[in-house]
Amino acid sequence: MNQIGELEWLIIGGGVHGTHLSHVLVNGLDIPPDRVVVLDPHDEPMWRWNHCTSNTSMSHLRSPAVHHIGLEPMELLHYARAEGESKGSGFRPPYDRPSLALFHAHCQQVFESGGLYELRSRGRACHICKEGDLFCVDSDQGAIKARRIIVATGMGERRRWPEWALKLRADGAPTWHIFDDEFHRSMLDDFHRVAIVGLGISGAQLATHLAQRGDREVHVVARHDVRVEQFDSDPCWLGPKCQVSFRRRRCLKKRREIIDEARHGGTMPIDVARPLLQMEQWSRLQLHKGGCESAVIGESEEIQLALKQGQQLTVDAVVLATGFEKPRPDQSWLASTIDELGLKCARCGFPIVDEHLQWAPNFFVSGSLAELELGPAARNIAGARMTARRIRKALG
Numbered sequence: 018m019n020q021i022g023e024l025e026w027l028i029i030g031g032g033v034h035g036t037h038l039s040h041v042l043v044n045g046l047d048i049p050p051d052r053v054v055v056l057d058p059h060d061e062p063m064w065r066w067n068h069c070t071s072n073t074s075m076s077h078l079r080s081p082a083v084h085h086i087g088l089e090p091m092e093l094l095h096y097a098r099a100e101g102e103s104k105g106s107g108f109r110p111p112y113d114r115p116s117l118a119l120f121h122a123h124c125q126q127v128f129e130s131g132g133l134y135e136l137r138s139r140g141r142a143c144h145i146c147k148e149g150d151l152f153c154v155d156s157d158q159g160a161i162k163a164r165r166i167i168v169a170t171g172m173g174e175r176r177r178w179p180e181w182a183l184k185l186r187a188d189g190a191p192t193w194h195i196f197d198d199e200f201h202r203s204m205l206d207d208f209h210r211v212a213i214v215g216l217g218i219s220g221a222q223l224a225t226h227l228a229q230r231g232d233r234e235v236h237v238v239a240r241h242d243v244r245v246e247q248f249d250s251d252p253c254w255l256g257p258k259c260q261v262s263f264r265r266r267r268c269l270k271k272r273r274e275i276i277d278e279a280r281h282g283g284t285m286p287i288d289v290a291r292p293l294l295q296m297e298q299w300s301r302l303q304l305h306k307g308g309c310e311s312a313v314i315g316e317s318e319e320i321q322l323a324l325k326q327g328q329q330l331t332v333d334a335v336v337l338a339t340g341f342e343k344p345r346p347d348q349s350w351l352a353s354t355i356d357e358l359g360l361k362c363a364r365c366g367f368p369i370v371d372e373h374l375q376w377a378p379n380f381f382v383s384g385s386l387a388e389l390e391l392g393p394a395a396r397n398i399a400g401a402r403m404t405a406r407r408i409r410k411a412l413g
């Protein structure tokens with residue numbers, strides 16, 4: 018890392034949230050670009066988003082066209098019109114959900130026209146302390162000093178692995194989580210029988226993609242039936258209808274309960290469910306209900322899964338689409354920072370922040386770290402935009 022002087026803003030994490038926030042600071046609030054740095058371990062902006070969305074084979078986003086990383090809500094629609102909607106197949110109803118190709122093309126345009134590549138510095142934060150008015154961020158590439166910081170580290174590094182799958186991987190069987198850094202779906206080309214464990218939107222998209230190719234056995238192992246919901250939480254969470262009463266709740270335990278209840282985990286929109294069920298009807302994939310209890314490697318190196326209800330399933334590779342662990346910030350790399358700076362956490366381990374999303378003066382958070390203030394949409398693209406609005410307010 019080049020020696021970085023004293024900064025006005027350091028953003029830790031350069032995913033969807035950190036990238037949008039850097040754009041807002043430099044191009045929305047005119048903070049000079051040499052006063053802002055985005056610290057992230059990857060070369061490319063939004064590397065994890067690109068990696069995860071590519072592994073699912075998703076064609077369209079779940080969220081509407083007004084949720085993107087640009088500054089103005091209608092920007093993606095205007096961009097698509099200017100491009101003659103030649104990037105992918107444009108938008109899908111309801112709510113004008115953009116194709117992934119169009120969303121990516123727009124992101125690329127924002128990175129380039131907004132000078133966002135130049136703001137990035139490769140590295141990983143491991144501790145934050147205070148020196149006078151400045152935050153001093155220790156990273157694997159050296160120390161960085163900044164007057165204000167935003168922690169936008171996402172939750173993509175806490176993938177959910179059941180015990181049996183951890184053991185299977187340790188024994189050397191081809192077992193991955195769909196969002197593992199080292200996994201790419203093309204790796205499945207070497208295997209004839211594949212089990213996908215988990216039936217949320219990502220598992221359904223990958224299973225449908227493999228089944229449509231029609232060149233292998235595809236099995237989906239799930240604890241529940243296909244569950245259909247348009248969004249991963251009700252759109253009321255983006256406006257006053259749900260936000261006002263949420264913010265009136267002073268009890269953080271209650272807020273946590275509301276968030277957990279409002280999030281539609283393990284669901285998918287109808288346009289993802291329909292082709293999956295069609296593939297099942299055409300016997301191009303099999304749904305096994307009840308979940309997996311244990312797994313062993315057989316004599317010919319095949320994987321034998323013991324499913325609940327006594328069923329056995331033999332496959333050559335396993336892909337988990339089991340989502341993420343609830344990442345408790347007080348048990349992550351932030352734990353020592355929480356102690357050192359005396360940062361307050363609720364019982365669920367998440368930050369207690371003010372209305373401007375400050376955990377301490379000039380220490381802002383985004384994504385799941387902000388959810389006790391922003392509600393269940395905090396970790397989505399809409400959450401990044403809500404965070405930007407709160408930070409703008411904080412700056413007056």
Ligand SMILES: Cc1cc2nc3c(=O)[nH]c(=O)nc-3n(C[C@H](O)[C@H](O)[C@H](O)COP(=O)(O)OP(=O)(O)OC[C@H]3O[C@@H](n4cnc5c(N)ncnc54)[C@H](O)[C@@H]3O)c2cc1C
Pocket residue numbers: 029030031032033034035056057058059063064065066069070073077078079080084140141142143169170171172173174219350384385396397398399
């Ligand atoms: C497959 C998939 C599809 C989704 N589709 C949608 C959708 O259609 N609409 C929607 O609104 N939401 C969607 N989401 C949810 C959400 O928008 C994404 O997960 C989004 O990527 C979250 O952005 P983020 O910046 O918080 O986290 P991430 O994208 O995970 O980025 C965080 C970055 O911080 C880095 N980092 C972590 N720790 C450190 C550290 N200590 N120091 C420095 N850097 C660090 C990480 O390496 C990463 O690069 C989807 C999620 C997935 C997985």
